[in-house]
Amino acid sequence: xxxPAVPEIIEEEIESAIDSRNESLPTLRELGPPDLxxxxxxxxxxxxxxxxxxxxxxxxxxxxxxSLAAYVNxxxxxxxxxxxxxxxxxxxxxxxxxxxxxxxxVKIPGGVESYCIDERGDKRVASDALWIETFxxxxxxxxxxxxxxxxxxxxxxxxxxxxxxxxxxxxEHKFLDAAERLFFKGPQLGSEPEVQVPNIASNHLTTxxxxxxxxxxxxxxxxxxxxKLRTRxxxxxxxxxxxxxxxxxxxxxxxxxxxxxxxxPMDYSLLDCxxxxxxxxxxxxxxxxxAKRGVTAAPSEFGTWARLAEIYLGLEQWxxxxxxxxxxxxxxxxxxxxxxxxxPAHITLPVxxxxxxxxxxxxxxxxxxxxxxxxxxxxxxxxxxxxxKAYSLLTEITAKIGWDQLLRVRSQxxxxxxxxxxxxxxxxxxxxxxxxxxxxxxxxxPSPVVNGNTKSDGHTNGDTDSHAEDEEALHxxxxxxxxxxxxxxxxxxxxxxxxxxxxxxxxxVVKSGNDDAANDASKVPKYTQFHNKRLCERWLxxxxxxxxxxxxxxxxxxTDMARAQSESSDYRKSAEEWEILGxxxxxxxxFPEAVEAYQACLRVRFSSKAMKGVLKMxxxxxxxxxxxxxxxxLIAWQYRWYSExxxxxxxxxxxxxxxxxxxxxxxxxxxxxxxxxxxxxxHRYVELCVAFRSSGSEx
Numbered sequence: 022x023x024x025p026a027v028p029e030i031i032e033e034e035i036e037s038a039i040d041s042r043n044e045s046l047p048t049l050r051e052l053g054p055p056d057l058x059x060x061x062x063x064x065x066x067x068x069x070x071x072x073x074x075x076x077x078x079x080x081x082x083x084x085x086x087x088s089l090a091a092y093v094n095x096x097x098x099x100x101x102x103x104x105x106x107x108x109x110x111x112x113x114x115x116x117x118x119x120x121x122x123x124x125x126x127v128k129i130p131g132g133v134e135s136y137c138i139d140e141r142g143d144k145r146v147a148s149d150a151l152w153i154e155t156f157x158x159x160x161x162x163x164x165x166x167x168x169x170x171x172x173x174x175x176x177x178x179x180x181x182x183x184x185x186x187x188x189x190x191x192x193e194h195k196f197l198d199a200a201e202r203l204f205f206k207g208p209q210l211g212s213e214p215e216v217q218v219p220n221i222a223s224n225h226l227t228t229x230x231x232x233x234x235x236x237x238x239x240x241x242x243x244x245x246x247x248x249k250l251r252t253r254x255x256x257x258x259x260x261x262x263x264x265x266x267x268x269x270x271x272x273x274x275x276x277x278x279x280x281x282x283x284x285x286p287m288d289y290s291l292l293d294c295x296x297x298x299x300x301x302x303x304x305x306x307x308x309x310x311x312a313k314r315g316v317t318a319a320p321s322e323f324g325t326w327a328r329l330a331e332i333y334l335g336l337e338q339w340x341x342x343x344x345x346x347x348x349x350x351x352x353x354x355x356x357x358x359x360x361x362x363x364x365p366a367h368i369t370l371p372v373x374x375x376x377x378x379x380x381x382x383x384x385x386x387x388x389x390x391x392x393x394x395x396x397x398x399x400x401x402x403x404x405x406x407x408x409x410k411a412y413s414l415l416t417e418i419t420a421k422i423g424w425d426q427l428l429r430v431r432s433q434x435x436x437x438x439x440x441x442x443x444x445x446x447x448x449x450x451x452x453x454x455x456x457x458x459x460x461x462x463x464x465x466x467p468s469p470v471v472n473g474n475t476k477s478d479g480h481t482n483g484d485t486d487s488h489a490e491d492e493e494a495l496h497x498x499x500x501x502x503x504x505x506x507x508x509x510x511x512x513x514x515x516x517x518x519x520x521x522x523x524x525x526x527x528x529x530v531v532k533s534g535n536d537d538a539a540n541d542a543s544k545v546p547k548y549t550q551f552h553n554k555r556l557c558e559r560w561l562x563x564x565x566x567x568x569x570x571x572x573x574x575x576x577x578x579x580t581d582m583a584r585a586q587s588e589s590s591d592y593r594k595s596a597e598e599w600e601i602l603g604x605x606x607x608x609x610x611x612f613p614e615a616v617e618a619y620q621a622c623l624r625v626r627f628s629s630k631a632m633k634g635v636l637k638m639x640x641x642x643x644x645x646x647x648x649x650x651x652x653x654x655l656i657a658w659q660y661r662w663y664s665e666x667x668x669x670x671x672x673x674x675x676x677x678x679x680x681x682x683x684x685x686x687x688x689x690x691x692x693x694x695x696x697x698x699x700x701x702x703x704h705r706y707v708e709l710c711v712a713f714r715s716s717g718s719e720x
Contacts, residue, residue, distance in 0.1 A: 053115030080184030
């Protein structure tokens with residue numbers, strides 16, 4: 022198959038991209054940025070004028086200097102550019118184990134030189150051991166920077182060619198062999214943002230391995246690897262158990278977990294694996310005990326608390342779920358090591374005919390789309406890491422019990438601002454709070470229902486009222502000019518139906534100004550009204566306000582939609598607005614409404630995010646024909662933006678083949694009335710599954 026086109030980012034000053042990469046080396050924390058390919062071109066027409074161009078790439082074979090030099094040569098001798106010739110090429114690939122930037126320099130005429138640069142900018146010799154580390158890092162980066170089909174990762178970095186790093190069983194052996202050699206160095210690479218302290222079972226290496234195994238379905242290879250590693254360290258048992266469960270070897274997995282827990286009773290990864298398994302089988306009572314032990318084993322890890330909150334949610338113990346969520350340790354989100362490059366002089370983003378499809382090419386013509394300011398201000402859309410997971414749990418509770426009931430539960434378990442002030446006024450001569458307010462067990466009668474009209478002050482979302490005014494102005498236009506009394510606007514209806522949450526009292530407020538009281542025990546007040554409540558963490562209080570804004574905008578949208586349908590009038594939004602509304606509904610766990618918005622977006626123009634959202638619905642309903650139609654378009658769109666590899670899309674194709682068989686999948690794809698080069702892109706994914714002998718590909 023023809024490789025994706027080569028994007029070109031042209032520098033203002035030659036080698037400024039290399040200088041920026043050199044400067045960033047001391048700041049890299051995890052797997053490092055995508056590989057950088059830099060070329061110096063000389064014009065064949067205007068004398069000896071030279072220019073520097075570069076692009077990024079993931080998934081190339083970085084096991085030796087020869088393989089990287091071969092990639093540079095494919096760019097140098099490309100027949101597409103007749104106006105200039107390449108006189109020098111440099112390939113930079115980061116080794117996250119040794120914190121070195123491996124480099125291969127190709128000069129024409131001349132030869133190939135390989136070396137590495139350390140954080141101080143000094144040159145070092147590139148040894149075979151360093152190349153093994155670099156190869157493994159390259160594979161892990163290919164999975165870490167891959168797009169899930171929605172286009173979010175593709176839009177983060179301009180001009181990245183994404184290749185599949187493992188396209189054969191021989192390459193797989195090479196990858197797993199390197200992983201086995203370097204497995205116990207994995208914590209050096211860092212971990213996902215939800216993990217505070219990387220360990221043997223939780224780091225970027227284990228994440229990449231599990232991702233690879235689940236993507237390709239090569240469970241036997243994964244089991245063999247973790248079996249060998251388990252003989253050296255029992256902590257690997259949790260990884261082996263996860264792969265066994267995925268491989269439908271549940272009896273063996275349960276026996277393994279039982280034996281391993283007997284030897285490592287406080288291994289929180291094993292306890293979490295047990296809790297997840299019991300949860301999947303509907304035995305939440307068993308899962309609860311495992312999750313409680315997991316919290317005891319790792320009280321500083323977010324994952325253990327989040328699992329416990331999930332299980333309380335499943336048991337419909339909403340108060341305990343909220344209290345557990347409040348106890349979650351939250352970590353500042355550290356993004357991937359994305360490259361920071363100087364402003365380019367020019368960017369060239371060519372398109373190969375293999376990816377040309379009219380309906381997806383229209384996506385480039387939407388610069389003038391209007392988006393209402395209230396949709397731009399939805400903070401929840403930007404949540405990542407621990408805050409994203411916590412918000413998801415909060416919205417799941419809301420979807421199950423409703424906003425009003427959530428506020429009641431909240432007021433029962435947390436000290437509210439109004440009652441705190443009222444109680445404080447009662448004890449006018451006392452300045453300190455009950456020191457046990459944040460640790461007393463949950464008992465006693467519920468507090469009065471929260472006042473929905475309490476005004477927010479000092480909060481990051483305190484501009485909610487201005488949002489309501491914006492929405493009022495926007496929707497007043499829909500009122501009939503001939504009516505003596507205009508109907509209430511959607512914003513008014515939303516404000517009446519969605520109570521604005523009162524602020525809780527956070528630990529920071531209680532602790533402020535209490536130094537004098539701490540020295541005089543006689544001044545400690547008796548706050549009998551809420552001696553059995555907790556103090557709500559500020560971050561959770563903020564999440565409630567963000568959730569309120571999401572629900573308000575969602576209610577306005579659905580009210581407008583219902584009104585338009587009752588009046589038999591068109592309800593118009595731009596494609597980007599539909600995309601935002603689809604994401605909003607998905608965050609709030611209103612999946613049918615999310616699909617409705619995504620489909621409305623696709624009727625206006627193609628959107629990879631909307632198509633990915635619709636694809637999820639097709640998968641859940643088992644509509645395999647529609648799944649393939651969506652897949653063909655997503656794969657073509659990915660290829661148009663230089664990505665021939667998406668683990669998420671490959672996993673979907675593999676599951677389709679397991680269900681329908683490779684022959685039938687090929688036949689359905691081929692029967693589609695789209696250009697043959699576009700269909701061949703999907704056929705390549707099918708061929709990968711056949712190469713890995715996935716279930717259903719034998720025929």
